[in-house]
Amino acid sequence: MNEIIRSLKNHRSFRSYQKKDIDERELEQIIQSVQAAPNWINGQQVSVIAIKDAERKKRFAMLSGNQRYIEEAPVFLIFCLDFYRSYLASQIENTPFEVSGNIDTLLVGATDVGIALGTAVTAAESLGLGTVPIGGIRRNLNEVITELNLPPYVLPVSGLCIGHPAEDPGLKPRLPKEAVYHEEVYQQELKPALENYNNIYRAYLEERSSGSKSGTWTGAVASFYSKQYYEGIEEALKKQLLPHSK
Numbered sequence: 001m002n003e004i005i006r007s008l009k010n011h012r013s014f015r016s017y018q019k020k021d022i023d024e025r026e027l028e029q030i031i032q033s034v035q036a037a038p039n040w041i042n043g044q045q046v047s048v049i050a051i052k053d054a055e056r057k058k059r060f061a062m063l064s065g066n067q068r069y070i071e072e073a074p075v076f077l078i079f080c081l082d083f084y085r086s087y088l089a090s091q092i093e094n095t096p097f098e099v100s101g102n103i104d105t106l107l108v109g110a111t112d113v114g115i116a117l118g119t120a121v122t123a124a125e126s127l128g129l130g131t132v133p134i135g136g137i138r139r140n141l142n143e144v145i146t147e148l149n150l151p152p153y154v155l156p157v158s159g160l161c162i163g164h165p166a167e168d169p170g171l172k173p174r175l176p177k178e179a180v181y182h183e184e185v186y187q188q189e190l191k192p193a194l195e196n197y198n199n200i201y202r203a204y205l206e207e208r209s210s211g212s213k214s215g216t217w218t219g220a221v222a223s224f225y226s227k228q229y230y231e232g233i234e235e236a237l238k239k240q241l242l243p244h245s246k
Helices: 003-009 024-035 054-063 068-072 084-093 103-126 141-148 191-208 217-224 233-241
Strands: 046-051 075-082 130-134 154-163
Touching (some): 003 103, 024 046, 024 103, 054 141, 154 233
Antiparallel strands (some): 046 075, 130 154
């Protein structure tokens, strides 16, 4: 097993950080790695905004649902799908700009952000740093857009805390391979695999919490998707990706 695969398989999310800054040269390497990541048509539809100021980190922690580790991390990166540069390219070339109203725009931008964020996680971990993605950046999306002074065609998708880990949370058990990997066609009979994983997941929670927590993976996921989790997403999408629709 090579070092990259060993690092990938050893991934964990860190939610507690030492009071220690990240070397700017290391942050530069992380961003350079992000810029080298694959992207659709070489359009490079991602922008990354670094939040380092303590008061601003506190503000984004609040907007993300009072997630204190945003405040603890020396750097909080916000990954945005970004078609503003494409819009400017269309202006320079005097061509139509057909991004608005095209649902594929959202798929392309979100995919590119996912690849970029995963690349940043891998790069950070290769430097001995810890990370945790923050989907909560979408909890108050319009306020985040305002705080970041985003132009049209730019939308925040995920945040990422980066810092020196204060404690090791341990590896979290993943779904069995047969629930994730398929050959030729999708195998739909997954309930036995999920029920078996529930037993593994419950044992993990109980061991990690010394018996104070219990539950199943299906229970957690079903609860999450039983309601709309974040409000205002559609409004923010229209505002940023359909700026002339008002």
